[in-house]
Amino acid sequence: MNVQKNGVQIDDTFAEAFNMRGTRVLITAQNLKWAYNAANAMTGFATSVIGCGVEAGIECELTEDETPDGRPGVSILMFAMGSKVLMQQLEVRMGQCILTCPTAAAFSGLASEDQISLGKNLRYFGDGNQISKLLPDADGNNQRYWRIPVMDGEFITQETTGMVRAIGGGNFLVLGESQSQVLAACEAAIIAMKKLPNVIMPFPGGVVRSGSKVGSKYPKMFASTNDAFCPTLKGGVKTELDMGIESVMEIVIDGLTFDDIALSMKVGIEAACSLGADSGIKRISAGNYGGKLGPYLFKLHEILGA
Amino acid sequence: MTALTFTLKKELSHSLDCSRLTAAVLADKSIAEIKAMTLEAHHTVADWFTVSGSDASHIVFKDTNQHLSYIGKQMQNGTITIEGDCGDFLGQSMKGGTIICKGNAGDRAGDKMRRGILLIEGNAGDYCASSLMAGTLGVLGATGSHLGYSMKRGTLLLAKSPTEQITWVDCGIHTLPFLKLLFKSFANFDTQFAKLTSTRAQRWMGDISGIGKAEILLLNQD
Numbered sequence: 001m002n003v004q005k006n007g008v009q010i011d012d013t014f015a016e017a018f019n020m021r022g023t024r025v026l027i028t029a030q031n032l033k034w035a036y037n038a039a040n041a042m043t044g045f046a047t048s049v050i051g052c053g054v055e056a057g058i059e060c061e062l063t064e065d066e067t068p069d070g071r072p073g074v075s076i077l078m079f080a081m082g083s084k085v086l087m088q089q090l091e092v093r094m095g096q097c098i099l100t101c102p103t104a105a106a107f108s109g110l111a112s113e114d115q116i117s118l119g120k121n122l123r124y125f126g127d128g129n130q131i132s133k134l135l136p137d138a139d140g141n142n143q144r145y146w147r148i149p150v151m152d153g154e155f156i157t158q159e160t161t162g163m164v165r166a167i168g169g170g171n172f173l174v175l176g177e178s179q180s181q182v183l184a185a186c187e188a189a190i191i192a193m194k195k196l197p198n199v200i201m202p203f204p205g206g207v208v209r210s211g212s213k214v215g216s217k218y219p220k221m222f223a224s225t226n227d228a229f230c231p232t233l234k235g236g237v238k239t240e241l242d243m244g245i246e247s248v249m250e251i252v253i254d255g256l257t258f259d260d261i262a263l264s265m266k267v268g269i270e271a272a273c274s275l276g277a278d279s280g281i282k283r284i285s286a287g288n289y290g291g292k293l294g295p296y297l298f299k300l301h302e303i304l305g306a
Numbered sequence: 307m308t309a310l311t312f313t314l315k316k317e318l319s320h321s322l323d324c325s326r327l328t329a330a331v332l333a334d335k336s337i338a339e340i341k342a343m344t345l346e347a348h349h350t351v352a353d354w355f356t357v358s359g360s361d362a363s364h365i366v367f368k369d370t371n372q373h374l375s376y377i378g379k380q381m382q383n384g385t386i387t388i389e390g391d392c393g394d395f396l397g398q399s400m401k402g403g404t405i406i407c408k409g410n411a412g413d414r415a416g417d418k419m420r421r422g423i424l425l426i427e428g429n430a431g432d433y434c435a436s437s438l439m440a441g442t443l444g445v446l447g448a449t450g451s452h453l454g455y456s457m458k459r460g461t462l463l464l465a466k467s468p469t470e471q472i473t474w475v476d477c478g479i480h481t482l483p484f485l486k487l488l489f490k491s492f493a494n495f496d497t498q499f500a501k502l503t504s505t506r507a508q509r510w511m512g513d514i515s516g517i518g519k520a521e522i523l524l525l526n527q528d
Contacts, residue, residue: 070486105483132440133484134421135491147484156484
């Protein structure tokens with residue numbers, strides 16, 4: 001079936017995603033500038049579990065009315081392949097990025113049965129001077145907070161945050177006539193996708209240019225460049241590209257649920273296609289492993305209601 | 307469900323131990339069973355109080371006076387509201403929940419308190435927060451002598467300056483964002499404490515005759 005959006009061809013293919021563990025942390029500070037300083041550090045070097053342990057990103061900004069301590073803040077999402085790694089990474093990043101950031105505080109952003117340590121172990125930084133507070137939230141449920149004396153005053157953190165089953169690896173590829181045109185389409189997609197809750201696009205600016213395939217000619221490499229989508233290799237390898245495609249970029253999405261990712265893909269693809277074929281955007285495709293790796297298949301035509 | 311309400315029927319001239327009137331003891335009891343409970347030798351609840359309502363997780367005392375003692379002793383959950391004055395040992399050894407006293411409290415309020423929130427809108431007597439181990443005790447009115455005597459951990463929140471305590475160390479005046487969290491938790495209750503907004507407070511640490519990990523926060527130091 002030939003499906004097009006604004007003249008852009010939508011491939012009859014699917015994105016393949018897999019199980020992850022996810023958590024949400026609310027970071028507040030004296031103002032948004034310092035909340036972002038903390039959140040950017042916390043979610044830095046967290047583009048891919050392959051090399052970073054976790055994939056993390058800023059989900060949205062929070063107003064004073066939306067945070068536990070009535071200060072402005074941001075919500076971040078963090079994903080890992082397993083609960084153990086997620087717990088380790090969260091603790092390390094809390095200690096190095098939030099505890100250290102002037103005026104920053106961290107609170108649970110997820111209510112779930114599974115709870116993982118947020119400030120539970122970090123409290124020992126207080127060297128015996130830390131103070132515990134068990135306070136009822138708006139629903140009357142007691143929440144434990146820690147006040148840890150630091151040089152700028154007190155670092156406040158909730159003891160735990162929730163951990164849930166999540167999905168990682170939702171994606172789509174934008175194929176176009178030039179690098180700048182493809183990047184412009186991806187930027188339009190990211191702007192639209194960032195308005196949605198429960199998802200992050202963990203790569204720099206939300207976009208990845210080095211999509212990978214499983215395996216390599218080098219035995220020690222378990223992933224290598226996705227040569228079928230590399231424009232400069234057209235003709236030299238088995239390619240997925242026609243001669244009119246000069247650049248391909250990918251947007252990867254991690255989310256709390258299948259529906260969250262499907263909606264973000266739909267919104268992102270529509271935003272990218274809104275620029276139209278005349279702007280050099282020729283095709284939308286997706287990355288998969290033949291359906292053998294992940295249990296979640298995001299079929300592009302279904303997502304777009306075609 | 308309406309709050310389980312105890313209204314004092316007659317003048318008291320002696321201390322009445324109300325320690326049994328907590329959510330843990332009264333839950334699942336009928337009004338008749340509650341009325342028949344013994345409060346002190348030869349007297350039942352019905353001898354002193356009219357009882358109405360059914361929600362034991364929210365207990366209200368009305369027409370109270372300074373002779374009602376041990377209210378909320380060892381309570382673990384729920385809310386107790388005292389719509390007037392109460393006697394000594396308010397919230398003694400409480401382990402959770404919230405007590406709101408809209409009038410004055412007697413001596414040793416919060417004695418050996420381990421967890422929970424105890425809010426006194428009026429004055430508190432002597433030895434307020436004595437041997438308090440953890441939790442939050444607030445007093446909007448005046449406090450008596452020997453404030454925080456042998457207090458170990460926990461927070462004593464004051465709106466009026468206390469008399470100088472030799473075993474408490476002045477840590478200076480600070481802006482504490484944590485207070486916003488605390489005040490937000492007060493918003494769940496019908497209390498004057500819910501109107502607090504200032505995060506500027508003078509802090510003392512004590513009681514340094516013991517482990518000295520408790521704090522007194524004097525609010526409104528803007």
